[in-house]
Amino acid sequence: MDTLHGAFPFPVSLELVTVTTPELPTQYTPADVETRSYERWVAEGYFHADPGSSRTPYTIVLPPPNVTGSLHIGHALDHSIQDALTRRARMLGHETLWLPGMDHAGIATQNVVERELAKQGRSRHDLGREAFVERVWEWKEESGGKILGQMRKLGDGVDWARERFTMDEGLSRAVLTMFKKLYDDGLVYRAERIINWCPRCLTALSDIEVEHSEDEGELVSIRYSDEIVVATTRAETMLGDTAVAVHPSDERYAHLIGTTVELPLTGRRIPVVADEHVDPAFGTGAVKVTPAHDPNDFEIGRRHSLPSMTVMDERGVITAHGPFEGLDRFEARPAVVAALRAEGLIVEEKRPYLHSVGHCSRCKTVVEPRLSLQWFVNVGPLAKAAGDAVRDGRTSIHPPEMAKRYFDWVDDMHDWCISRQLWWGHRIPVWYGPNGEVVCVGPDETPPEGYVQDPDVLDTWFSSGLWPFSTLGWPERTPELERFYPTSVLVTGYDILFFWVARMMMFGLYAMDGEPPFRVVALHGMVRDQYGKKMSKSFGNVVDPLDWIERFGADATRFTLLRGANPGADVAISEEWAAGSRNFCNKIWNATRFALMNGAAVGSLDGADLTAADRWILSRLQSVITAADAALDGYEFAKASELLYHFAWDEVCDWYLELAKIQLGEGLDHTRLVLGQVLDALLRLLHPLVPFVSEELWRALTGAESIVVAAWPKADPRYRDPGAEAEIAALQEVVTEVRRFRSDQGLKPGQKVAARLGLAGSSVEGQERAIRALLRLTEPAETFSATARLTVGDVTVEIDTAGAIDVEAERKRLEKDLAAARKEAAQAAGKLGNEQFMAKAPAEVVTKVRARADQAAADIARLEAQLAALKV
């Protein structure tokens, strides 16, 4: 057996080698691999979807990135998932459309460009509306170009011919059509309401564009009369109070309802009204009412026909005549308190006082509730339909726990303020006549003479809400729309479940006759750093996908993200993980290289005389295919990645390749076919996760054109072989046990030792050559004298370590094992002696425990014998 490792073990004929071995460099270099394939894929049209195809469609619309900058690592996660899904769907035989595009991102992009202008000391007003919008378009071209470049680097298999932008001609038309349709159906209206106002951006914001945070404020109580004290954190708004409200059944104030009090500092008299909204248990039970500057107060005002008195302008500057006029709201607040204190009207001050304060999600400025005339969507019927579609399963949300959040939101949704006092966006298609006439103008209509268009633009989420069908040609009934709507799955972060998903549901159901925009919503989490911390520029833990692509490769970057991607869960990543993923790609690379060096080929195995090792790896492969399908069907990318990682590394590389070396050395040429078959399937399984390296290797292995259009592996039950799996499992156990012995004895891995194997009648009877080769065990010589005897299962291995054995180390090891075996035996015996366990536990569990007890008993006997032998 010595010869097995002494000689070159690959007696492969020369012709075969020269014919079938393509050039694969010894070292995997992602940059080389990844520049080769992408443009070819695009040129071959693999990503181009044909609406005329007879295949079942599979559609994903890319959540359009904002044109505010470039893609971050979170986009990379989002894209990796979608690419994995579409690539697999394509391999499964679907007509696959992954539609790319970008979002104009109204307020966000306008702010970015305004900041750029500010660096030159200019504002948008210096340019004027038209020139400013022109300027934003230039920015869009630049930012958009960057994003497209990043998508190519990532390997996104999108249909470039169908790339869209929310402000391109077709989509703008869809926006106008939708607005008009809603208007005609009475689902958009204009009204004066209290809305969230950003005094810096100078625009209205919707509820979801406001972020709340616990800020420190000051709650002051102000004496309005001898009997009435009110509390407020916004003292400056008292200038606009037009009433004091108390609860109708609050006896303390019953006699005051209907009377008036004098509003301090102003000399105005305001009424005391009774309103259910007031909580008599909170504070003094009396509330100041400022209808123009607080949404609740606005409602109270409406119920009691109170006047609204605006005391602040759009920048948050006090406009009320008097000493405070011209002060900013945050200057006016302490000034008003000081003035009240001077009059002895401040009753009590409580500080610090933490309360929730709204901030503009774009610029963090404290939002000011403001009374203004805006456009709204009446969301009632739309939101109901959006909720129902998920409730009745027409659309399902993954993971299902997230659905509750969705319901909470759509079931209790305020009307949606859609007008924005911005310049960048879709201008509201409403014209006003000289006498206040209002006309909503459809895309093909012309406004009446002398009418003036509304200056505002629509909330950016209005156009985003149309994305799943506007991109397919709506309102035209295009072949694409007929074929690819509804989309198969929407992949996005849980953070925009409300912002975006709910809006697409509302609009999709409404515009497409009750057909929801997607069958499945697959939510992923946020990308975080290795400590689970949010990535932020100020913290310096931001990962730039391009940086990783350069250093580890796009495949490794993607694989790292997918390895962490459980449904709805955040993904923690680090450079160590990226390096690990790169190493994995390298592992696959070298495994394939090895196979090719040995003439691996894809072909029929019919009639081949397969060994147990061959049958084992083929059997395992079938299980892996089945498990991978289950994981991917459930959007469990972490599970799928882990599964394939371990199959490839632990089973294929660590065991099968080693066993294959032996077989090849023995001239079992069919081994090349098994290698080919296993790697072929493995690479196809891996392709959705690591598209570039799998393409490169698969082409080298098969000579076929592209793995992109290869078929997805299908588990073949004929290859299931529990017998072979058991045999190789036993072999692994023997090999591992003896390796452990060798390692404990300090035997160098390469050092050969003589051994006598007792395999007759054992579960690995036919594996002597493999066991000897893997363990560097030579045949016993005539002078053989065993210094150690190991028993593993039904196998005995006697080894002559020729004096190299460390008796003390061996005793220690045996004693440790013995202790473990005794503990094991005691545990099992405890169970078997437990009447209730025996009575109630299922039979299979009892059998298992019994087997454990037997095994432990055998181990104890064996180890005791070995220890005794050692003492001699």
Added chain:
RNA sequence: GGGCGGUUAGCUCAGCGGUAGAGCACUCGCCUUACAAGCGAGGGGUCACUGGUUCGAACCCAGUACCGCCCACCA
């Protein structure tokens, strides 16, 4: 103020009723001719806490404590 989720090896996380797992990190030994981005072996956890259900609990139930996220018009 409501709701949801988490607490398992040094770190990030799987496991979700029947012998505690992975990757990385760590220790020891190896350049064994696919791969040192590698190979082999090993150490390391009263599965947050307290009760309960069960023959049996990391897993189910109740409560507690921390942590995270989302929603919210209590001045």
